[in-house]
Amino acid sequence: MQNVDITIVGAGSAGLTLAALLAPLNLSIVVLEQGSAPDLSKVSHQRVSALNLASQRLLSHLGAWEPIAASAAPYTQMQVWDSDSFARIAFDASSEGVAALGYICDNEQIRLALYQQLHKLPNVKFEFNCSIKSLVQSEREVLVNINQQQLLLSRLLVGADGINSMVRSSMQLPLTHWDxxxxxxxxxxxxxxxxxxxxxxxxxxxxxxxxxxxxxxxxxxxxxxxxxxxxxxxxxxxxxxxxxxxxxxxxxxxxxxxxxxxxxxxxxTMRYASSWLQGRTVLVADAAHSIHPLAGQGMNLGLMDVAALAELITQAIEDGQDFCEQRLLRQYERWRKAEAQTLIAAMEVFKRGFSNSQPLLKLVRAVGMTGMNKLPWLKSQIIAQALGNSGDLPKLARPASRYKVSV
Ligand SMILES: Cc1cc2nc3c(=O)[nH]c(=O)nc-3n(C[C@H](O)[C@H](O)[C@H](O)COP(=O)(O)OP(=O)(O)OC[C@H]3O[C@@H](n4cnc5c(N)ncnc54)[C@H](O)[C@@H]3O)c2cc1C
Incomplete structure (x- = not known):
């Protein structure tokens, strides 16, 4: 039996970012991944994500941004229009005083850059091609049975295992979802x-x-x-x-x-776990919520989840407290649920508003969008949210953050 501080299930962008954020705390961390290790040959732009400036700042703090940026494209303008009416809105980086509104990044390159930071660290271990047979929780630990014969006892288990999270279903955390x-x-x-x-x-x-x-x-x-x-x-x-x-x-x-x-x-599918935690198990990113990709915010939201969780764990350790305390994990859940709910609601408004061909609704959205395009103040408010420059951001993702970590 192996004893560790934290087990992270899932080596996607969220799981690897969390490991990178927690590694400097000298915690023993195991990352369990059912697939293979990140692979340079899979960097093909088949799957990309638009990362906002908050995610860029977070990944820069981890030293992972440079290799990600090497195969990413910045976008300096955004143009959105309705095929069915005269509705149109445009955003420009120069009007917002930033070099880019965001970056189109290869998903596999994001994993690779984080993995390259992590794989040599003595306190972070990886189990790839790993199969979890069971998860059992007591008051103080979580026992994971992997690959039939290996037992892992952790103080905290994090489900970063994506939309069909087995951690979520094993812990019977209720899920709201709609197609x-x-x-x-x-x-x-x-x-x-x-x-x-x-x-x-x-x-x-x-x-x-x-x-x-x-x-x-x-x-x-x-x-x-x-x-x-x-x-x-x-x-x-x-x-x-x-x-x-x-x-x-x-x-x-x-x-x-x-x-x-x-x-x-x-x-x-929209998925939202109504509870993100049970005992010493906690969900992050797509395991806790998934949203429509129309605003390119899913990965950004997940990265902010893990930054928030890591921030609270860091603070607890610095204060000499138990980082698995229910009070702390509840604080994480409240903080991030508020952000996820806002985005889920916004995606619904967009999706419903734009997939309706009623003439009156079409006119309202055309007038609304075109009117908004002429109001610089309102546009700046909207774009600040999309850039990740507003909202209740974790410290490492805030603009001009003073907090630095290195792995
Ligand atoms: C079409 C599309 C376009 C998108 N575009 C954007 C965009 O432009 N911008 C943006 O911010 N977001 C975008 N997203 C959302 C983004 O892709 C996800 O939010 C993000 O990839 C989720 O990361 P994650 O680490 O939570 O999950 P994942 O990337 O799914 O990683 C989960 C990991 O867990 C592993 N795993 C699963 N089950 C187990 C298990 N039982 N045991 C061990 N390991 C397991 C998986 O193999 C995987 O490696 C898009 C999504 C879609 C579908």
């Missing part, structure tokens, strides 16, 4: 015209299509959310048919668009 009745088609595409580092999103009647700039001037990543029947039709098209449908859906904003790799579809 967005959409699938997201994800692919890398080549564009006839240069993207000029503009992130674009058009709201179509059955869902948004995002064109996210990649490091090459004429390459973007698409996230095309649409009804499942439409997604099935699109995926059944031959390459030429798909390219034509995609170019038409984009209003030819970047000229003719062509697939660069095979598109993949992801079912979109």
């Amino acid at each position: 967005y009745e959409q699938q997201a088609i994800v692919a890398t595409i080549n564009t006839a015209e240069a993207h000029n580092n503009v992130a674009r999103q058009v709201f179509l009647p059955d869902g948004p299509l995002a064109l996210l700039p990649l490091p090459q001037a004429k390459q973007c990543s698409i996230v095309w959310s649409c009804k499942p029947e439409r997604a099935a039709q699109l995926l059944a098209l031959d390459e030429q048919g798909f390219n034509q449908a995609l170019t038409a859906a984009s209003n030819s904003v970047l000229g003719v668009l062509q697939l660069h790799n095979q598109p993949k579809a992801f079912a979109l």
Whole structure:
């Protein structure tokens, strides 16, 4: 039997960031991952995330930002429009006094950069290709049975194991969920015209299509959310048919668009665990909540969860207190639930507002969006939220943070 301070289940962006934040505290940490170790050969821009400035600051503190940025593209403008009306809004980094509104980053590169920081540390151990047989909790410990024969006894267990979290289901933490009745088609595409580092999103009647700039001037990543029947039709098209449908859906904003790799579809579901903790087990990131990708906020939200949890654990250790105390874990849950609930509600308003073709609603959103576009103060408030420059941020993610850690 192995005794450790913290077991983290899941070596995705959230699990690895948490390990990197906790490692300097000299806690013994084990990360359990069912898949393989992060792999340079998988860095292909097949799956990307728009990271905001709060996430960038957090990853910079960990020394992981430089390798992530090397294969990321900054976006300096954002253009959003409605295919069905004159509604249009645009945001510009220069008006906000920042170099970029965010960065389109390769998901695997994020994992790789964090793993490279962690894998040589003596107090952080990894178990890849690992299978969890059971989780049992007592008042003071959590016992994990891995790979049939290994037993791991931890003071705290963190479920960072994504949308279908086995930690969440093993602990019978109740889940609220609804189907967005959409699938997201994800692919890398080549564009006839240069993207000029503009992130674009058009709201179509059955869902948004995002064109996210990649490091090459004429390459973007698409996230095309649409009804499942439409997604099935699109995926059944031959390459030429798909390219034509995609170019038409984009209003030819970047000229003719062509697939660069095979598109993949992801079912979109809102999930929200109504309790994120039980005894010495706590959930973070997608294990606790998942939202529609239309505002590109899911990973940002998860990274702020782990930064918040790490901040409270650090504070408790500095104060000579038990970092597994219920009071502390409840504080984490309250803090982050408030942020997650706000985003879930906002995604619902966007999704419902834009997928409704009622003439009156179309007029209201066109007038609302175009009016908002002319109000710099209101636009700055909205963009500050999207940039991760407002809200109740963990210290390490705040602008001009004075707090530094190194791994
Ligand atoms: C189409 C799409 C586009 C998106 N775009 C954006 C965007 O632009 N910006 C943004 O911020 N967010 C975006 N997101 C959301 C973002 O991808 C997720 O929020 C983020 O990847 C979640 O990270 P995570 O570490 O919580 O979970 P994951 O990345 O899912 O990692 C969980 C890890 O746990 C492991 N695991 C699972 N079960 C077990 C088990 N039983 N035992 C051991 N290991 C286990 C998995 O193998 C995995 O490695 C998007 C999501 C989708 C679907």
